[in-house]
Every structure is written in C-alpha cells, then in structure tokens.
Amino acid sequence: MAEIKNSLIKIEHNPTQCGECSIRRLTLFHGVAESELSWTSEYRSQQYTVQARKEIYREGQTSEFMFTVYHGWFATYKTLGNGRRQILRIALPGDMLGFQANLEGAMNHSAVSLTDAVLCAFSRQQMPELLRKNLSVAKRLSELNARDMNICQSRLLTIGQQSAIERIAFFCAELFYRIKSIYNEKEKNEIYFPLSQEDIGDATGLTKIHVNRTLKTMREKGLLEIASRSLKVLDLKALCELCGFDPSSIQTYRLY
C-alpha cells in the first residue's frame, strides 16, 4: 500500500488564514475571540491537499497530525482480520479527524479521503498546550467530540436494530441534512455524493450486492436516487419516516 506520507501535499502558496476561513463557524475555532485568533491559529501548523482515495492515517500507526477538514469528504474506518471494513464516520468540512484519548499513541482507526480534499493540520504534540491556553478551544473540542459520540451511537442504533432499507435511508438522510446545513442550502433536493455502493455497504453493514438491490427498491418506491456521484432525495418526508430520522436532531449535529 502506498506510503501515507506521500499522500499529503503541503500547500506552499497562500494557505487559507484562520481569520478569513469561511467555515470557521463549523470548526474547532468556532467561538475563539477575534483578538485571540492570531495566536491560536499559530497552532494550525499547515494546510494540505490530498487526492481522492488516499489514506491520511492508519490504524496501528502513529500520526504526526490531527486535522480539520477544510474541503472534501473523508471516511474513518476500522478493519477486521478477514478484510471486512466498517466505516465509522463520514467527516465533512469543519469536522475533526484523528483526535483520540492517547494523543501520543497509535491510531485506533484509519481515515481515507473520498474526494480531492484540503486539510488543516494540527501537531498532535502541541494540542495539550493549545487546549491548556485557550479554554474556548478546549470547550469546543469537547462539544465536537460529544456530537460525534451522539452520531456514532445513532449509527449503532440503526445498524443494530434496523433493516437494510432503513439503514440506508438513515445513512442518506443524515448525510443529506449535514451537507445542507454546512452549505445552507434549504431547497435543493440533490447533493454531491462521492460514495460507491460498496462504501455504503461498509458504512451500513451490508454487502454491496444487497445495497444495490435495496437502492433499486428505494428508487422504485420514489424515495431517493443515487447515480453518478449524486444523491437525489425524491421524498424527504417519507425517507425520514421510514428510518425514524429526526431532522431536528441535526441541530445537535451542527453546534453553531
């Protein structure tokens, strides 16, 4: 497998400054006073581009950085000895990647880009210092982690207790709402959607064949259509009712 080091390409020319970051409301630095941003942003070591489908860190290995997604989609996952893979989380702009309890230790999961993407990197080593010096950042980190915990637990519920069509509906409904809340698109019923059917299967605990058949059913029922990297929601209300997804819960996903 390709070296991870090579997948991250440093942006030498004009990296985005935190002060002018258009998605700061979504990130770790949401809530940092403008007057403090000049020094807290010093901890943002670097900005990197990464191509689609590259690993940025791997389970069992250490990682120099943790990241904020500035642009693009990522998936975190764990694998089993037999090669099966469970996608744990889809990370979208504003989301953190790679924070865990033991900042020095090996990663307990892997992360891969699903699209060409841009990451803001933070030295893991310097994180404790940043958190000590700026309580607003520490509080925000805690909020982001608690939100991710809630999302993770909701996925445990859907995977543990729902049928194939319900799981896929839940997965798509959640992503649909998350994307729309990031880009403030109220009316659009179609979003960019870079996941393959196999990815959807890895996220929902189904085989790609069964995902394919279930998507066909959903298309026939007029719920949604996934084709050529696009997700079109045909009947949002029915989709949410089918899987028990509560759109108002997305507010606790946003945190801004």
Place this chain on the structure above:
Amino acid sequence: MAEIKNSLIKIEHNPTQCGECSIRRLTLFHGVAESELSWTSEYRSQQYTVQARKEIYREGQTSEFMFTVYHGWFATYKTLGNGRRQILRIALPGDMLGFQANLEGAMNHSAVSLTDAVLCAFSRQQMPELLRKNLSVAKRLSELNARDMNICQSRLLTIGQQSAIERIAFFCAELFYRIKSIYNEKEKNEIYFPLSQEDIGDATGLTKIHVNRTLKTMREKGLLEIASRSLKVLDLKALCELCGFDPSSIQTYRLY
C-alpha cells in the same frame, strides 16, 4: 413508567468522600492534585443509591445531573418507534453517565441500572465552571469521552461486520477484561454478570432467541458459560481469537 425522580435515593448518612474514594483512579477526578481535591469535590453534589432496573434519565427529557458510577452496572440505550432498543454502552464503576455536548438540552439517550448501584452526581449546570477552573478535570473528561468513543466505534465494527457468535464473544470478552481491570483480578475466570439474554441481544443487535442458541453453541464449544448472573470464561484465548478482540487494547480503555 415510573417517575425517574423517585428512582434516585439520596444517601444522607456518610456519603463517600472523594478524598477516600477507592476507585478514584478510574474516575473524572483521576489526576486531580490532592491539594485541589478539597474544592473540586465540592462539585460532586451528592451521592445516590438506585435499585436495579431503574431508569436514571431518559431520552428526550432533561436531567439535572450527570453521574460517575461508584458501584454497580448501568446500560445506556436508544429506542426506536417500534420499541426496539439498542444498548449503546455498559457503564461500570468509574465511568461517566450523562455527559453530552449540550449540557442544558434534552438527553439523547436513556440510562438504566442493571444492578443495585451507587452514583455520584454532578450538577450539569455547574460542569462548565468546574471544567474552567480545573484543567486537570477538563483533560480527564476529554480522555474519558475519547475512550468511550473508541469503545463505541469498536462496537460499530463488531455489530456491522461480525456474525452472531463473534458479536457475543466480543461483547463478553470486552466486559470480562474491563471488570478484571477494575478489580485487579488477574487469575479469576468468572465474573458477576447481571445481563439477561435479552439484554445481550439488545446490545449485540440479535434477538434473545438467537442469543440463546448462540450461547448454547459457545457452551458446547467450551468457550464460555453464562448462567445465574455469572459469566465463566472457559477458553479466553479462543474467545479473543474468535472475535478479534485484542486484550492489549483494554489499556486504552483503562486510562490510569
């Protein structure tokens, strides 16, 4: 359903002092300097007893407190409209219950005692102040949450990608190691285990009937025996190999 208020019984006589708490190494106050413990422990509002099988907070409702488990077992869970229930987490002594991003808002999951138990309560309202004033506690909270995130993601992996026998093996292996690490019992192969087969099913995403059949298989294979509130591990090595549970990962569960 019974009122939650009534399930918590305040301990009026001689509640445990944080300074003499025998499991402090496992808790939120691990790492707090002895000299600071006198004032941080002021935030520990009260100690409560609770009988087995009582809800201590409920999804959708607000809760005055968050808790540290001092004694006993708890389960957190989410439910679906059709009544199906997913157990999200088994909380053991030292574990936190009820922390979430929006401390003022409604709970996003419920919690129930599995045994008679004792809880140390913290006013949710006062938490931000405590975290602001004591960085050691804030850091510890973040560690505990990150650890729980890892456990949650491991369960996502096992429920999403493993068979019934593997899921049950994983669930039991994890609890077995957690209990042994709490009580420092290296050699014992039997632990107290208050979960019904239905509980195991709710935790692993299986029906109680299938849990029953699978436990029978595991008994016949000489892996483990669950009977009369006890879990006896007959072949620990085989159990861990079956489900891919790595005992050394428990170190990141302990955090002390």
Place this chain on the structure above:
DNA sequence: CGAGGGATTGAGATTCATCAATCTATGTGG
C-alpha cells in the same frame, strides 16, 4: 404452591450473503 420472568427448543419464514455472470461508464494507450 402458584405466578411470572427468563431460558430453552422447535418449525417455518425472511432477510441477507455468496457465487457467478453480464453490463455500463470511464479512462488509457496505440
């Protein structure tokens, strides 16, 4: 000693996985 909750077993239905083949869109090299 009866009641009730959990455990156990059986039979049959359903969902989902597996294996295998074909199709389609996209990109690549000649």
Place this chain on the structure above:
DNA sequence: CCACATAGATTGATGAATCTCAATCCCTCG
C-alpha cells in the same frame, strides 16, 4: 478515434444466518 482495460453497477440463482411465532420448561419469589 478506436480497442481495450478496469471499476462500479446490475441481475440471477442458491444457500446460510437470523428472525418470528409458538410452546414448554425452569427457577425464583411472594
């Protein structure tokens, strides 16, 4: 510009894993 390679999507046939319904058993507790 075309032949080819490749990855992802699609469909069919079959079998295994798990669920559902139903009945009985067993243990504990009042």
